[in-house]
Amino acid sequence: xxxxINLTLKIWRQPHSDALxxxxxxxxxxxxxxxxxxxxxxVLNEKLTxxxxxxxxxxxxxxxxxxxxxxAIVDGVAHGPEKEVTLCQLHMRHFKSGDTLVIExxxxxxxxxxxxxxxxxxxxxxxxxxxxxxxxxxxxxPDGNSIPIPAKQAELAMDAAACIGxxxxxxxxxxxxxxxxxxxxxxxxxxxxxGQVEGKERALAMVAQMDSEGFGNCTNARExxxxxxxxxxxxxxxxxxxxxxxxxxxxx
Amino acid sequence: xxxxxxxxxGPLAEKWDNHRFANKLVNPANRRKYRAIVxxxxxxxxxxxxxxxxxGYQVQVFCIQDSPRRAHSIAAQGGINAAKSYQNDxxxxxxxxxxxxxGGDFRAREANVYRLAQVSNEIIDQxxxxxxxxxREYGGTLANRSFGGAQVSRTFYARGQTGQQLLLGAYGxxxxxxxxxxxxxxxxxxxxDVVLVDGRARGITSRNIIxxxxxxxxxxxxxLATGGYGNVxxxxxxxxxxxxxxxxxxxxxxxxxANPSFVQIHPTCIPVHGDYQSKLTLMSESLRNDGxxxxxxxxxxxxxxxxxxxxxRDYYLxxxxxxFGNLVPRDVASRNAKEQCDLGKGVGSTGLAVYLDxxxxxxxxxxxxxxxxxxxxxxxxxxxxxxxxxVEPMMIYPAVHYTMGGLWVDYDLMTTIPGLFAxxxxxxxxxxxxxxxxxxxMQGLADGYFIxxxxxxxxxxxxxxxxxNEHAAPFLDSRRGCEDRIARLLKxxxxxxxxKCTVDEIHKELGRLMWDxxxxxxxxxxxxxxxxxxxxxxxxxxxxVYIPGNTREINQSLERAGRVADFLEFAEIxxxxxxxxxxxxxxxxxxxxxxxxxxxxxxxxxxxxxxxWEHGGDGAPxxxxxxxxxxxxxxxxxxxx
Numbered sequence: 001x002x003x004x005i006n007l008t009l010k011i012w013r014q015p016h017s018d019a020l021x022x023x024x025x026x027x028x029x030x031x032x033x034x035x036x037x038x039x040x041x042x043v044l045n046e047k048l049t050x051x052x053x054x055x056x057x058x059x060x061x062x063x064x065x066x067x068x069x070x071x072a073i074v075d076g077v078a079h080g081p082e083k084e085v086t087l088c089q090l091h092m093r094h095f096k097s098g099d100t101l102v103i104e105x106x107x108x109x110x111x112x113x114x115x116x117x118x119x120x121x122x123x124x125x126x127x128x129x130x131x132x133x134x135x136x137x138x139x140x141x142p143d144g145n146s147i148p149i150p151a152k153q154a155e156l157a158m159d160a161a162a163c164i165g166x167x168x169x170x171x172x173x174x175x176x177x178x179x180x181x182x183x184x185x186x187x188x189x190x191x192x193x194x195g196q197v198e199g200k201e202r203a204l205a206m207v208a209q210m211d212s213e214g215f216g217n218c219t220n221a222r223e224x225x226x227x228x229x230x231x232x233x234x235x236x237x238x239x240x241x242x243x244x245x246x247x248x249x250x251x252x
Numbered sequence: 253x254x255x256x257x258x259x260x261x262g263p264l265a266e267k268w269d270n271h272r273f274a275n276k277l278v279n280p281a282n283r284r285k286y287r288a289i290v291x292x293x294x295x296x297x298x299x300x301x302x303x304x305x306x307x308g309y310q311v312q313v314f315c316i317q318d319s320p321r322r323a324h325s326i327a328a329q330g331g332i333n334a335a336k337s338y339q340n341d342x343x344x345x346x347x348x349x350x351x352x353x354x355g356g357d358f359r360a361r362e363a364n365v366y367r368l369a370q371v372s373n374e375i376i377d378q379x380x381x382x383x384x385x386x387x388r389e390y391g392g393t394l395a396n397r398s399f400g401g402a403q404v405s406r407t408f409y410a411r412g413q414t415g416q417q418l419l420l421g422a423y424g425x426x427x428x429x430x431x432x433x434x435x436x437x438x439x440x441x442x443x444x445d446v447v448l449v450d451g452r453a454r455g456i457t458s459r460n461i462i463x464x465x466x467x468x469x470x471x472x473x474x475x476l477a478t479g480g481y482g483n484v485x486x487x488x489x490x491x492x493x494x495x496x497x498x499x500x501x502x503x504x505x506x507x508x509x510a511n512p513s514f515v516q517i518h519p520t521c522i523p524v525h526g527d528y529q530s531k532l533t534l535m536s537e538s539l540r541n542d543g544x545x546x547x548x549x550x551x552x553x554x555x556x557x558x559x560x561x562x563x564x565r566d567y568y569l570x571x572x573x574x575x576f577g578n579l580v581p582r583d584v585a586s587r588n589a590k591e592q593c594d595l596g597k598g599v600g601s602t603g604l605a606v607y608l609d610x611x612x613x614x615x616x617x618x619x620x621x622x623x624x625x626x627x628x629x630x631x632x633x634x635x636x637x638x639x640x641x642x643v644e645p646m647m648i649y650p651a652v653h654y655t656m657g658g659l660w661v662d663y664d665l666m667t668t669i670p671g672l673f674a675x676x677x678x679x680x681x682x683x684x685x686x687x688x689x690x691x692x693x694m695q696g697l698a699d700g701y702f703i704x705x706x707x708x709x710x711x712x713x714x715x716x717x718x719x720x721n722e723h724a725a726p727f728l729d730s731r732r733g734c735e736d737r738i739a740r741l742l743k744x745x746x747x748x749x750x751x752k753c754t755v756d757e758i759h760k761e762l763g764r765l766m767w768d769x770x771x772x773x774x775x776x777x778x779x780x781x782x783x784x785x786x787x788x789x790x791x792x793x794x795x796x797v798y799i800p801g802n803t804r805e806i807n808q809s810l811e812r813a814g815r816v817a818d819f820l821e822f823a824e825i826x827x828x829x830x831x832x833x834x835x836x837x838x839x840x841x842x843x844x845x846x847x848x849x850x851x852x853x854x855x856x857x858x859x860x861x862x863x864x865w866e867h868g869g870d871g872a873p874x875x876x877x878x879x880x881x882x883x884x885x886x887x888x889x890x891x892x893x
Contacts, residue, residue, distance in 0.1 A: 002525070002601075016805065032526055034638075039528050046756060049800050049809065052748045057806050059318060061491040063531045066416055067322045082635075089635055114462055115806040122439065125319050129431040133424030134383045138303040138701045139374070141381035145338060148392025158385040158410060161417060165321055194383040
């Protein structure tokens with residue numbers, strides 16, 4: 001049932017990329033437990049606005065867990081304490097009255113903070129640009145049913161393709177690695193016949209781009225898998241490694 | 253305003269081929285000399301940008317989010333239609349065309365809708381080639397399902413994330429062109445204005461959301477793919493940043509806006525639960541295949557659903573529509589839910605909800621079967637509401653979902669401004685007065701992958717454009733106009749927030765006005781009252797809105813304020829459009845136009861037209877009409893009794 005709680009929030013405030021940031025403390029009373037986490041931040045921002053203060057900047061859009069735009073570290077965990085949800089799908093009933101919540105942006109060398117909780121994740125776009133697609137132009141493609149794909153294979157590809165590109169994996173990795181993100185796309189295409197033609201070039205190019213963006217490497221800490229809102233498995237990282245090794249060895 | 257749809261002559265099935273042949277082309281070697289601007293990176297925008305770049309044009313692409321992959325197409329759940337007839341169940345291009353035009357209640361152009369059905373098959377082939385992981389049968393062929401009450405299985409899907417997978421396919425194609433240097437991608441940009449030179453669209457003014465700078469971008473054609481305007485109601489299933497600004501700026505520059513009152517209201521959404529609510533969540537329509545909709549027979553019955561005996565429940569859809577029951581179309585289901593709640597029989601803490609009950613399906617098919625079918629939806633519902641639909645009935649209520657209205661376009665998807673095109677949800681074209689399930693994804697990709705490039709080539713091939721740059725007077729004027737507008741938005745904010753109102757407060761007030769008076773069922777009295785109330789909200793906004801922060805920084809309140817200011821202006825043509833359409837059609841019941849049984853009554857004699865609104869400067873907007881004639885199908889009245 002719906003009830004209301006009182007909270008203390010410690011939120012990372014940083015005016016712009018080059019400024020020093022710090023945690024500011026706010027109290028927020030009478031928060032309905034039916035609210036989503038972002039609605040709680042909306043309420044805080046209305047309050048700050050009415051007090052003549054600067055509202056907290058944060059990214060968000062679809063508010064149903066699919067666009068990948070929202071995300072913050074809540075008490076040390078990306079997207080907060082619930083499993084397999086994004087921040088917008090986290091509801092306040094998971095907190096108790098009197099709780100103090102520490103809210104910080106996703107932190108990584110490759111994700112500069114632009115303001116408060118709002119970060120620049122364009123490095124992830126550049127990894128996809130380096131080869132995360134099948135190089136096919138529009139038009140002249142064969143009939144959809146001319147390439148049979150076993151249902152199980154298609155399902156595995158879909159498991160990987162479900163990645164929303166939020167960056168929680170990067171923010172949670174002790175090495176700041178984007179391996180789960182990169183492997184999700186490499187796996188999806190490696191599991192499908194359409195992705196075979198460029199498999200080697202793709203693995204080499206995407207890993208090279210990942211490295212040049214300043215992301216770290218995987219040491220099987222599995223923190224990424226634990227926080228992934230879409231439950232993407234590190235088996236995909238094993239597939240990435242296999243694709244990459246095969247490419248390196250056969251490219252000689 | 254001249255409304256020449258430029259529909260090609262000839263038999264329906266040959267129009268698109270004839271048109272492609274008659275259209276001018278641009279030599280491959282010359283294409284790199286032309287620049288196209290694409291605003292928006294949803295299915296329509298991303299696919300258009302990738303396709304134009306592949307063909308050799310220089311393309312500049314703009315999106316409001318931090319990445320082109322976030323556009324709201326990503327949230328589409330159900331699927332995408334195509335006339336493949338893989339299931340051998342009697343489907344054809346003509347049947348998909350017929351279903352779409354009938355579903356739109358005969359308020360769309362025959363030729364456009366037929367072309368949509370024709371290219372639907374190529375879309376599936378394209379997406380498969382890109383590696384979109386569509387659902388498969390065990391033999392490895394593509395799986396289909398019947399969707400939204402269609403009599404054939406023509407919907408392709410990727411779990412409940414079809415929009416996401418199609419968008420990521422288009423985003424991949426776009427990313428490849430960015431890497432190749434043929435697309436320049438501008439993220440975190442908001443389009444503020446279209447720039448016209450000698451009456452033609454020659455570029456845009458955009459605001460950099462990170463730095464607050466106004467920027468000019470010059471091109472030979474401008475393509476808007478900026479989505480729908482459902483957020484005029486404040487609460488909708490749209491993403492938070494979805495807005496009417498780009499389309500509205502185009503309207504103010506002279507583009508006609510067609511059928512703005514045509515809004516689809518989806519019957520199965522999670523009900524509103526508090527003032528703080530920021531958006532509404534859609535639950536898939538497929539739930540109505542097994543769920544039974546009911547309300548208590550007695551007004552104000554506050555007992556728990558389990559305590560209400562069978563005899564005191566009203567399964568109103570089954571009783572009223574015995575042959576379709578719970579599977580009546582979206583508009584009928586939505587309207588009836590509202591009617592029951594208006595009668596005081598709504599349930600839940602707000603009284604604005606009806607039950608969707610799976611108890612009978614569970615006892616008929618077993619817990620396991622039902623959970624297998626709907627488990628993921630039930631879990632999503634439980635996450636939001638903390639209630640388990642396997643144990644107690646779901647509560648649902650209609651919510652604004654899709655806008656069929658949009659910028660008027662001709663057969664080539666060009667607005668009334670030469671060189672300005674509109675694709676995807678932001679144009680009005682294919683869905684008439686109501687969109688069928690799984691047709692939005694089809695239209696977005698049809699426009700972007702298969703139609704826009706032909707249209708752009710023809711425009712460039714038939715028009716000689718002067719060389720210009722961003723220092724030309726129209727660009728300077730546009731930038732200055734946009735800066736002035738931002739200064740006006742901030743003019744109340746100097747003295748602090750005391751006695752002022754916030755952007756969201758005004759947006760909510762506008763939303764309530766629109767939902768109450770220009771929603772599912774409309775009448776002249778309420779619409780007239782809304783038309784009188786609207787300027788008061790507008791005045792309150794401009795005189796009292798308080799926006800913290802400055803222009804030259806990230807300022808999310810300022811971004812929202814600009815969008816709300818446009819919604820406030822746009823709402824006027826929505827209400828006027830609803831007022832002048834004195835018939836019930838598609839999604840909307842006009843209370844004055846009902847049959848004796850209280851069902852929607854369409855009026856083909858007087859309203860078989862597209863209503864197109866022209867900006868009237870300081871005066872009232874002007875209404876123009878594009879008559880709709882039906883050469884190949886005969887409009888019929890819908891009946892679900």
